[in-house]
Amino acid sequence: MALRMWASSTANAxxxxxxxxxxxxxxxxxxxxxxxxxxxxxxxxxxxxxSVATIGITDHAQDHLGEVVxxxxxxxxxxxxxxxxxxxxxxxxxxSDVNSPISGEIVxxxxxxxxxxxxxxxxxxEEGWMIKVKPSxxxxxxxxxxxxxYTEFCEEEDASH
Amino acid sequence: MRGxxxxxxxxxxxxxxxxxxxxxxxxxxxxxxCRIPDTLLSLQHPPTYTLGKRRTDHNLxxxxxxxxxxxxELHYTQRGGDITFHGPHQAILYPIISLRExxxxxxxxxxxxxxxxIELSSLYGVKACAGQKGETGVWVGERxxxxxxxxxxxxITSHGLAFNIxxxxxxxxxxxxxxxxxxxxxxxxxxxxxxxxxxxxxxxQLISCFARLFGYNTVVWKENPSLSSxxxxxx
Numbered sequence: 009m010a011l012r013m014w015a016s017s018t019a020n021a022x023x024x025x026x027x028x029x030x031x032x033x034x035x036x037x038x039x040x041x042x043x044x045x046x047x048x049x050x051x052x053x054x055x056x057x058x059s060v061a062t063i064g065i066t067d068h069a070q071d072h073l074g075e076v077v078x079x080x081x082x083x084x085x086x087x088x089x090x091x092x093x094x095x096x097x098x099x100x101x102x103x104s105d106v107n108s109p110i111s112g113e114i115v116x117x118x119x120x121x122x123x124x125x126x127x128x129x130x131x132x133x134e135e136g137w138m139i140k141v142k143p144s145x146x147x148x149x150x151x152x153x154x155x156x157x158y159t160e161f162c163e164e165e166d167a168s169h
Numbered sequence: 170m171r172g173x174x175x176x177x178x179x180x181x182x183x184x185x186x187x188x189x190x191x192x193x194x195x196x197x198x199x200x201x202x203c204r205i206p207d208t209l210l211s212l213q214h215p216p217t218y219t220l221g222k223r224r225t226d227h228n229l230x231x232x233x234x235x236x237x238x239x240x241x242e243l244h245y246t247q248r249g250g251d252i253t254f255h256g257p258h259q260a261i262l263y264p265i266i267s268l269r270e271x272x273x274x275x276x277x278x279x280x281x282x283x284x285x286x287i288e289l290s291s292l293y294g295v296k297a298c299a300g301q302k303g304e305t306g307v308w309v310g311e312r313x314x315x316x317x318x319x320x321x322x323x324x325i326t327s328h329g330l331a332f333n334i335x336x337x338x339x340x341x342x343x344x345x346x347x348x349x350x351x352x353x354x355x356x357x358x359x360x361x362x363x364x365x366x367x368x369x370x371x372x373x374q375l376i377s378c379f380a381r382l383f384g385y386n387t388v389v390w391k392e393n394p395s396l397s398s399x400x401x402x403x404x
Contacts, residue, residue: 050323072274075302078223093322096222101250101305102275102319103222168272 039068039162042133046149047158048109050091053133056149060115064137065097065106065128068162074099076128079121081138086114088141090148095138097128110148112141174271176385177205178376179394181212186219186244186255188396189263193327196265200325207266209379210329211372214255216241216340221250221318228252228345241340248328250305250318251348258335258356260372262379269324271383279317281382282330283307286315288378289332289371293361304349307332312355316347333357334371 045053051069055062070076078098088094088108096103117139121127128136143149153161181189189212199205218241220226226233228251229243236243241254255261262285268278283299286307290297297314300306307315315332335358346354358365365371380388 069274072276074274074276074279077303080222096247098222098249100276100279101221101248101317102279102321103247103249104275104321105323107323165269165272 039066039071040133041066041155041159041162043155045133045155046109046152047155048107048152049161050107052107052109054109054149054152056143059142061110061112061141061143061149062137063108063139063141064132067132070129070132070136073097073104076125079125079128079138081117081121082114084114084117088112088114088139097125106138108141109152110141110143111145112143114139115142116140174385175206175387175389176209176380176383177207177389177391178209178211179391180372181210181394184212184214184396186214186217186242189214190244190246192396193263193265197322197325197327200265200267201323207264207385209376210263210265211376212261212263213257213259214261216254216256218243218252218254218344220245220252221248222246223251225251225348228348229343230345231343239343246328248318248320250316252344253316253318253331253347254340254344255331256336256340258368260332260334260368260375261329262375263329264326264379266326267324268321268326275319275321278326279305279319282317282319283315284382285375285379286330286332288382289375290314290357290360292374293357293363293365295357295360306347309355309360312353313346314355314357314360332375334365334368
């Protein structure tokens with residue numbers, strides 16, 4: 009690890025082009041998955057508390073995206089449908105759609121993300137929440153993955169490549 | 170390790186920006202439904218300025234009304250990235266591929282697009298490298314030779330990369346390219362002393378670099394690619 013960092017900084021100093029940046033390819037094994045949340049295969053999480061469900065993207069997702077520089081969110085009062093896009097994030101010149109794991113009415117959006125989009129990276133499960141929804145179907149919530157299932161899902165996804 | 174992976178390449182020549190956009194939307198939908206394999210469009214545009222999702226039109230330095238007089242169009246898109254220019258003698262690749270099948274996130278995908286252009290540059294003795302943090306793209310020193318702007322929807326990519334072979338760099342004076350104020354734009358022609366082959370050869374080399382870096386072991390060339398996809402459904 010130290011040798012790799014030395015080599016990289018030496019390469020930079022000598023202005024040698026690095027065709028592939030040395031990334032911590034094993035960092036994906038250390039993505040956080042929180043208990044008590046439900047997860048979608050497209051790497052969004054849902055926290056159901058009473059009549060409101062909070063939605064965001066997972067630590068695994070933010071790690072694969074890179075630094076988020078822009079977040080596009082819908083207006084409160086609109087609706088979301090399971091599996092359909094409700095917004096987008098931009099990182100490394102790529103806009104990625106974010107999909108809702110459940111259907112329902114949007115009751116609140118995290119307006120702080122327009123000033124501080126990086127919260128999605130630094131705090132994906134807390135300050136980086138994206139929208140709050142009144143779910144229209146409890147069966148949709150139940151069909152999502154548990155934290156254990158999502159952890160296994162990520163491991164299988166990463167292992168197959 | 171994944172099994173045999175096929176890439177279908179469409180060599181399209183000159184394509185109007187909006188036509189290419191419409192085609193990409195259709196292909197993204199087809200790819201999502203697994204009706205087509207990973208597909209790569211290789212083309213050039215007539216003089217066109219484009220903006221990304223953030224709509225940073227403060228980086229267009231001439232009034233939009235004057236664009237026609239310089240022979241250029243302006244389009245707003247859903248891709249990432251800032252303002253850029255596309256025009257003749259700039260090689261464009263629009264990969265329509267499934268990132269989930271290939272096992273890449275946005276960051277790794279964009280890095281491989283950067284590597285594609287870096288490798289191509291090295292074929293001509295040009296030492297290019299990826300940008301510093303926040304400056305995605307391909308640079309020769311402080312000069313930008315390749316730009317990237319991507320959209321990912323349900324894990325399927327569209328838009329892509331633009332590599333400057335020998336475009337008219339004066340068009341870049343009318344914008345703050347990619348929103349970065351103090352850096353120049355350059356081209357392969359400017360950076361190499363090697364005599365360049367025909368552009369068709371350079372386009373094919375770019376496609377080869379892409380195919381190799383992304384691990385495709387089968388590349389097929391679509392016969393007579395047209396703007397209307399073969400998969401039109403009768404409505």
